[in-house]
Amino acid sequence: xxxRYLVACTAAAQTLTIGAAFAQTPLTxxxxxxxxxxxxxxINQIVADFNAxxxxxxxxxxxxxxxxxxxxxxxxxxxxxxxxxLDVDGPVMPNWAWAGYMQPLxxxxxxxxxxxxxxxxxxxxxxxxxxxxxxxxxxxxxQSTLDTLGLRTxxxxxxxxxxxxxxxxxAAKAAGNWDYAFDPGMAWTGEWYPYAFSPFLQSFGGDxxxxxxxxxxxxxLNGDAAMAFGExxxxxxxxxxxxxxxxxxxxxxxxxxxxxxxxxxxGNWAALNALNxxxxxxxxxxxxxxxxxxxxxxxxxxxxxxxxxHPEGAAAFIEFALQDExxxxxxxxxxxxxxxxxxxxxxxxxxxxxxxxxFFALSEAQALVRPVTPGYVVQAKVFEKALADIAxxxxxxxxxxxxxxxxxxxxARNSGYGH
Amino acid sequence: xxxxxxxxxxxxxxxxxxxxxxxxxxFVFPLVFMVMSSLKPDQQLLADTSSLRAFLPVGDVxxxxxxxxxxxxxxxxxxxxxxxxxxxxxxxxLLVCSMAGFAFVYLNWRGRDLFLSVILATLIVPFETIAxxxxxxxxxxxxxxxxxxxxxxxxxxxxxxxxxxxxxxxIFLFVQYFKGxxxxxIEAARVEGATWFQIYxxxxxxxxxxxxxxxxxxxFLVMYNQYLWPLIVVQQEQYRPVMVGLQYFFQLNIAxxxxxxxxxxxxxxxxxxxLALQRAFIASIASTGVKG
Numbered sequence: 001x002x003x004r005y006l007v008a009c010t011a012a013a014q015t016l017t018i019g020a021a022f023a024q025t026p027l028t029x030x031x032x033x034x035x036x037x038x039x040x041x042x043i044n045q046i047v048a049d050f051n052a053x054x055x056x057x058x059x060x061x062x063x064x065x066x067x068x069x070x071x072x073x074x075x076x077x078x079x080x081x082x083x084x085x086l087d088v089d090g091p092v093m094p095n096w097a098w099a100g101y102m103q104p105l106x107x108x109x110x111x112x113x114x115x116x117x118x119x120x121x122x123x124x125x126x127x128x129x130x131x132x133x134x135x136x137x138x139x140x141x142x143q144s145t146l147d148t149l150g151l152r153t154x155x156x157x158x159x160x161x162x163x164x165x166x167x168x169x170x171a172a173k174a175a176g177n178w179d180y181a182f183d184p185g186m187a188w189t190g191e192w193y194p195y196a197f198s199p200f201l202q203s204f205g206g207d208x209x210x211x212x213x214x215x216x217x218x219x220x221l222n223g224d225a226a227m228a229f230g231e232x233x234x235x236x237x238x239x240x241x242x243x244x245x246x247x248x249x250x251x252x253x254x255x256x257x258x259x260x261x262x263x264x265x266x267g268n269w270a271a272l273n274a275l276n277x278x279x280x281x282x283x284x285x286x287x288x289x290x291x292x293x294x295x296x297x298x299x300x301x302x303x304x305x306x307x308x309x310h311p312e313g314a315a316a317f318i319e320f321a322l323q324d325e326x327x328x329x330x331x332x333x334x335x336x337x338x339x340x341x342x343x344x345x346x347x348x349x350x351x352x353x354x355x356x357x358x359f360f361a362l363s364e365a366q367a368l369v370r371p372v373t374p375g376y377v378v379q380a381k382v383f384e385k386a387l388a389d390i391a392x393x394x395x396x397x398x399x400x401x402x403x404x405x406x407x408x409x410x411x412a413r414n415s416g417y418g419h
Numbered sequence: 420x421x422x423x424x425x426x427x428x429x430x431x432x433x434x435x436x437x438x439x440x441x442x443x444x445x446f447v448f449p450l451v452f453m454v455m456s457s458l459k460p461d462q463q464l465l466a467d468t469s470s471l472r473a474f475l476p477v478g479d480v481x482x483x484x485x486x487x488x489x490x491x492x493x494x495x496x497x498x499x500x501x502x503x504x505x506x507x508x509x510x511x512x513l514l515v516c517s518m519a520g521f522a523f524v525y526l527n528w529r530g531r532d533l534f535l536s537v538i539l540a541t542l543i544v545p546f547e548t549i550a551x552x553x554x555x556x557x558x559x560x561x562x563x564x565x566x567x568x569x570x571x572x573x574x575x576x577x578x579x580x581x582x583x584x585x586x587x588x589x590i591f592l593f594v595q596y597f598k599g600x601x602x603x604x605i606e607a608a609r610v611e612g613a614t615w616f617q618i619y620x621x622x623x624x625x626x627x628x629x630x631x632x633x634x635x636x637x638x639f640l641v642m643y644n645q646y647l648w649p650l651i652v653v654q655q656e657q658y659r660p661v662m663v664g665l666q667y668f669f670q671l672n673i674a675x676x677x678x679x680x681x682x683x684x685x686x687x688x689x690x691x692x693x694l695a696l697q698r699a700f701i702a703s704i705a706s707t708g709v710k711g
Contacts, residue, residue: 030654034492034656034666034667035491035492035666035667035668035669035670036670037490037491062654062655062656063656064654065663065664065666065667065669066666066669066670067666067669068650068663068666071650071651072650072651072654075554075650075651075652076573076654078551078554078555078558079554079555079558079571079573079652080558081558081571081573081654250465250468253465253672254462254465269672270672
């Protein structure tokens with residue numbers, strides 16, 4: 001009798017469990033991490049944890065290699081084949097939102113109140129995406145280099161001025177111990193240029209586009225501040241301070257740790273290599289060229305596709321993924337800056353006193369998101385070409401004027417991009 | 420100054436071989452570099468690029484990059500997908516395009532020359548210009564399968580095969596080749612009462628080995644190297660081909676040794692296919708003057 005009762009109870013429990021599993025509404029998710037074992041393992045774990053944690057939704061994940069991801073999403077949007085949950089590169093988000101590939105993310109703002117500013121993707125006054133991490137850039141050097149050259153150590157509170165920075169490069173060049181005084185990373189083409197170099201322009205007081213209206217680049221990309229930036233930028237190459245656009249990618253990847261450059265402008269993702277190479281590695285804040293020190297912000301973020309019929313389910317998954325333990329797991333796994341201070345405290349490198357904690361502080365203090373406009377995807381390419389041309393000796397005024405014309409024409413062609 | 424006279428056969432031969440060896444080296448060295456680099460750790464690989472060591476199996480040589488490459492991506496699946504899609508497309512393309520070529524050369528029908536001109540004119544249209552309209556088309560096409568009638572061909576093998584079966588270049592190759600076959604053979608078969616299909620299948624095709632090999636190799640290369648089309652029509656890993664799979668290796672810090680190992684592995688089917696059809700391919704090139 002007892003056995004019969006036990007069997008009946010087990011059968012009932014199984015029926016309930018299976019029923020619950022069948023009741024889960026399926027959600028699809030695309031992610032850009034294929035090929036990265038660590039990243040894939042973490043995102044798969046989050047999906048598995050979410051699916052097991054509740055009975056309303058069941059997320060299935062499809063991973064793409066990063067280099068093919070954006071094109072795949074755009075093609076799927078044209079074919080009406082988007083998933084429910086997307087991940088999106090921060091600066092690209094406004095374009096996808098404007099094009100209808102994404103819809104506002106129905107997430108309680110209180111959940112992300114403590115998140116780094118660069119991780120929040122707003123467009124048209126609404127939250128569209130949220131990141132589990134951010135990335136930051138610093139001026140990488142060694143304490144021994146500063147000592148040799150007799151330079152003070154800049155801090156967040158007191159960064160180098162533009163003059164101090166150039167004096168440092170002068171001193172490094174005169175010392176003759178390195179191939180070049182400064183490695184800005186010219187071999188890394190594409191998004192690196194606007195991400196890494198537009199903050200210099202913004203520190204001079206210019207910008208890629210006028211953020212007050214987003215209708216023109218005139219006056220900000222070719223005004224006095226931008227001209228000063230352009231002349232300074234060109235002087236890095238004509239003055240022999242930095243390798244030009246023909247830099248070997250291998251030299252970019254390994255040049256600093258091989259001792260070929262005194263200073264390197266590089267991201268937190270490369271920090272561990274530098275720390276492993278030298279025990280006196282320093283990550284210095286960006287210099288202040290007059291309008292405050294700036295670095296880029298916004299990395300990959302999660303959002304809801306424009307065609308999803310279940311935005312509340314997608315938001316439930318995204319909110320689940322925002323837990324500190326996952327933020328810390330991504331940081332420990334792939335070296336990125338966790339989005340919250342509480343998650344940073346759980347990590348090896350970004351906790352207070354950690355080897356890369358300075359990047360969290362940099363992100364908090366100096367980060368400026370790239371122009372929040374659908375036109376950014378075009379403006380980024382125009383900016384990249386202009387900077388490469390100027391580095392190669394093109395006339396600064398003519399090049400910046402031409403870039404302004406191209407950006408303005410694109411904005412006009414797209415009827416102002418919905419601003 | 421030495422003069423090469425017509426009688427100086429040995430010297431002429433030596434010069435000819437020297438030139439051929441030089442050309443062979445130019446073509447073979449990238450492959451040698453790829454294979455040798457696949458055996459070295461990244462730091463050594465990058466350091467060796469500035470010397471002849473790049474072409475030699477020296478230093479810290481191992482198969483580590485291969486095992487890591489297998490951990491990073493489902494290489495076997497990608498190669499299987501590419502071989503399947505490529506193999507089926509090549510077979511169907513040879514069948515359909517040879518029939519088309521046969522019809523253009525041997526059958527008399529109204530508008531034949533105009534039709535051929537229109538088909539050949541499509542050779543100048545780059546695929547990129549029709550990629551989006553074709554994507555929209557295949558995303559709406561119906562299909563009858565195990566699940567009944569479904570709409571949309573995305574995420575399947577058929578979407579990678581069917582749009583590529585008919586091919587203007589392959590039709591052109593067959594037309595040119597068939598024009599060179601003796602008309603008497605066709606006429607004799609007609610007198611004997613053979614149907615057009617019998618003539619195509621039993622007379623013309625057995626004589627078409629060289630053009631079949633040429634068309635197969637050219638089509639194989641096009642299909643095996645497909646990137647843009649599968650990128651936009653396939654969102655599921657289970658259908659991805661090798662060239663899209665290459666993107667798995669381009670992370671923030673690129674592991675060049677693994678890239679070279681992957682490239683070495685995916686080059687094997689291409690080389691094997693070419694070597695299998697090499698004689699017929701060269702014979703066809705020699706007879707038709709067509710260069711791929």
